[in-house]
Amino acid sequence: MKKEQVVNCQFSVWYPIFKKHTIKSLILPLPQNVIDYLLDDGTLVVSGSDHNTQQTQTNNSDSDAEEDIQPEMSCFCQAPEFPEFTSKVLEAINSLGGRVFPKLNWSAPRDANWIALNSSLQCRSLSDIFLLFKSSDFITHDLTQPFLQCSDQDSPDPVINYELVLRKWSELIPGGEFRCFVKENKLIAISPRDYTQYYQHILKQEEQISQAIQDFFSQHIQYNFLDEDCEHQPGRVWLIDLNPFGEVTDSLLFTWGELTSGEVAEQQEGPAFRYTTSEVTVQPSPCLSYRIPRDFVDLSTGEDAYKLIDFLKLKKSQQEESEEEEEQENAPQ
Numbered sequence: 001m002k003k004e005q006v007v008n009c010q011f012s013v014w015y016p017i018f019k020k021h022t023i024k025s026l027i028l029p030l031p032q033n034v035i036d037y038l039l040d041d042g043t044l045v046v047s048g049s050d051h052n053t054q055q056t057q058t059n060n061s062d063s064d065a066e067e068d069i070q071p072e073m074s075c076f077c078q079a080p081e082f083p084e085f086t087s088k089v090l091e092a093i094n095s096l097g098g099r100v101f102p103k104l105n106w107s108a109p110r111d112a113n114w115i116a117l118n119s120s121l122q123c124r125s126l127s128d129i130f131l132l133f134k135s136s137d138f139i140t141h142d143l144t145q146p147f148l149q150c151s152d153q154d155s156p157d158p159v160i161n162y163e164l165v166l167r168k169w170s171e172l173i174p175g176g177e178f179r180c181f182v183k184e185n186k187l188i189a190i191s192p193r194d195y196t197q198y199y200q201h202i203l204k205q206e207e208q209i210s211q212a213i214q215d216f217f218s219q220h221i222q223y224n225f226l227d228e229d230c231e232h233q234p235g236r237v238w239l240i241d242l243n244p245f246g247e248v249t250d251s252l253l254f255t256w257g258e259l260t261s262g263e264v265a266e267q268q269e270g271p272a273f274r275y276t277t278s279e280v281t282v283q284p285s286p287c288l289s290y291r292i293p294r295d296f297v298d299l300s301t302g303e304d305a306y307k308l309i310d311f312l313k314l315k316k317s318q319q320e321e322s323e324e325e326e327e328q329e330n331a332p333q
């Protein structure tokens with residue numbers, strides 16, 4: 001996978017070409033101060049609310065706001081505000097019906113949906129979007145290392161103009177979405193997007209589904225994209241997304257070895273269609289591992305005695321340290 005392919009798979013590159021076949025969306029340039037805010041680890045406060053009253057406790061010792069605060073008091077920070085950007089985003093959300101699915105140039109914050117109050121990527125305000133973006137490793141990947149897995153590492157990184165993509169919220173059926181792998185303008189493989197679950201309708205309608213995808217591909221997608229090797233997901237003959245053809249994209253029920261070597265394409269006439277065929281092979285959601293750290297789970301359930309012992313030791317040493325400090329302060333001068 002080359003850097004150029006990654007550049008061609010940015011939302012603002014493919015959306016104008018396939019606008020008719022995908023969900024209505026708006027693209028807003030992301031100002032540099034918003035990018036800085038998203039990447040700032042210390043700030044736990046969520047910006048972008050309609051009323052500027054949100055205050056949250058933070059431990060960030062580098063924070064500018066801390067300078068105004070007396071030592072030894074809890075630090076309360078005001079979230080940074082971006083009034084102009086906020087009003088543009090709200091206007092865009094309203095024009096898309098009030099509920100949107102947010103993403104950056106390539107990725108949506110799929111790993112962070114558990115943190116939202118509605119456990120979903122559905123957003124109604126900029127603060128909903130910020131909460132998801134600031135909690136997502138996928139968003140950080142887009143912002144910091146979009147060319148990480150490219151083979152042409154020696155060439156300079158292309159300049160990226162970051163964009164906030166707002167897509168009209170649509171109730172998509174998980175079992176109705178398929179990822180299609182396209183190599184040299186040929187549709188070589190199809191896998192359900194939600195490959196960890198068993199869907200009876202896929203088993204029953206394998207032929208019809210495969211045919212509908214092939215028809216859609218040859219009529220609307222083939223030869224229309226700038227890049228020969230790309231991957232897309234038509235869910236019931238709607239295009240949802242385009243991804244680079246390479247390791248950075250989840251190969252679902254295939255392996256990248258099979259897809260790139262031509263092994264899959266050579267085996268048959270049409271595309272290879274793989275799906276989960278029984279309840280027995282159902283797997284947990286791949287995004288579960290992005291939730292809270294494993295240590296938290298082990299500690300709260302008391303399942304790992306050693307971690308509990310370490311935690312208690314840590315607490316004890318912290319307590320001793322603070323007692324020592326107190327003694328020093330109370331000592332006569």
Ligand SMILES: Nc1ncnc2c1ncn2[C@@H]1O[C@H](COP(=O)(O)OP(=O)(O)OP(=O)(O)O)[C@@H](O)[C@H]1O
Pocket residue numbers: 023101103106107108109110138167168169170171172177193240241243250
């Ligand atoms: N407009 C929308 N409304 C509701 N759900 C959506 C919308 N667009 C996408 N989704 C859901 O979110 C999922 C992820 O979307 P999308 O593929 O755009 O994210 P992504 O970060 O590019 O994922 P990947 O890295 O796997 O390509 C889709 O498979 C679909 O189920």
Ligand SMILES: [Mg+2]
Pocket residue numbers: 106107241242243
């Ligand atoms: Mg994608």
